[in-house]
Amino acid sequence: MVDTTVLKKKYKDTFYEWGTYPEMEFMSTWFPNLDYVTGWGIPIGRVVELFGKNGSGKTTLAMQIAERYTDKWDKVLFVDTERTFPNRLSNDLIDVHEPDCWEDTVDRIVEGIEGWYKLIILDSVAATVPMVELDTSADQMNIGKQARLMNRMMRMVPSKLRTHWVTLLLINQFRTNIGGYWNPNQTTGGTGIAYACSLRMEIATSPKKDWILNSDGELELKPSKIKVIKTKMKWWNDEWVLYLWADGRYSELMDTLISCLQYEIITKKWAFIKYGEDTLWQGMIKVALYLKDAPEIVAVLKEQLQERLKIKVAWSWMLFSDQDTKEVYNKLVGTYNKKWKTTLQLIK
Secondary structure, eight states, X not given: OOOHHHHHHHTGGGOOOTTTHHHHXXXXXXOHHHHHHTSSSEETTSEEEEEESTTSSHHHHHHHHHHHHHHHSOOEEEEESSSOOOGGGOOTTEEEXXXXXXXXXXXXXXXXXXXXXXXXEEEOSTTOOOHHHHHSOTTSOOTTHHHHHHHHHHHHHHHHHHHHTOEEEEEEEBOOOGGGOSOTTOBSSOHHHHHHOSEEEEEEEOOGGGOEEOTTSOEXXXXXXXXXXXXXXXXXXXXXXXXXXXXXXXXXXXXXXXXXXXXXXSEEETTEEEETTEEEEESHHHHHHHHTTOHHHHHHHHHHHHHHHHHHHHHHHHTTSOHHHHHHHHHHHHHHHHHHOOOOOOOO
16 A cells, blocks of 8 residues: 555645645635635636637636736736737736737747746637738638647646746637537637636626616626636536626626625615624615725625635535545634624535
């Protein structure tokens, strides 16, 4: 029988302990429930794919994650093959590169991995064009060339990402299958991307009937559903709804409020929203507008929500784990109850 303690000592860089795994391997998106549905956040040193239909908010979400990343970590490289970089989200710590072809794209990504970037965003896979297509006439076909090249890149890049501790976030779109057969939701770039990704997320906009309007009938908030299609970070796939303000930016505040309402950190009685014994306001929109000017309350809500979500994740891990993990779970529950003095109702 193999002595695992000897193996762990010999290959200590490849073994993880449960308590340190999240801090070592993930970076938070700073959207509480997006962190939960992905396991612990965006995996570091891995390939991540975010895909969806046109106008679903892929670039907006990726850029807001990048902005939060620059606040907490380091510089971000935005490889813009579509040449549609959103200037309204410009940031001095986000470098933008507009490559001419697929080969230039790969060279820039590899340079970024080996350089000083820790997050690289490719927007988008579908817009990468091989050099051979630029050098030949328009009527000459190069069927499958882009997919073969992307599959080659997916064999090159993962080991470099892991070595340099860099995350590659790919933004992708759906493609239409000729003849209407097979999966209608197939993404561009070949199947190599799906195999190489540790996390794949689909984003979809909600129908108009689910939009939240203000008292004047104008759009205030528009929900978008995030669905985890593939993950190697936990044992189940999940989904959550994020909210966009009318200007297209994601509302971290609204996401926090909806989450707090679900886990009964705040409560709703009739139309009134209450936190403990205090009534915040009437209606979620008015509460969100009120809390924009009350950051101290928001900070407390977010802290309590993060701890509550940690307990939920720990409970899911406990189902497949040993006694040590159960002790970690019980410690989290005890700390939460002692700090917030609430009765914890587990979500099963």
